[in-house]
Amino acid sequence: MDAKLFDPELLSEAWNQLRPFHRELIRKAHHLGWTTGEIAADLNVTEPLVKSQLHYALHAMRLSLTDLTLRSRTTFKRNSSRWTP
Secondary structure, X not given: OOHHHHOHHHHHHHHHHOOHHHHHXXXXXXXXXXXXXXXXXXXXXXXXXXXXXXXXXXXXXXXXXXXXXXXXXXXXXXXXXXOOO
16 A cells, blocks of 8 residues: 555545545544444434535545645656656
8 A cells, every 4th residue: 555645644634635525434434433323313414415525525535635645746857867657
């Protein structure tokens, strides 16, 4: 696995790019370990909504991390003495 995906700065930047609702879903599901039913009850929404939005939240996080990782590699290559287009 790519070590850059675990760079705290990249993770923080990707996290901050998420919508607040998506951050809340990920926090409750993955950090607190709540079930989708518990999250739905807490947020007063349906469980199918939690499931679908959690899916989209994780997808957005993955895309953001991929984009940020690729940009950081490109920046590194451009700043190195051996950069090639």
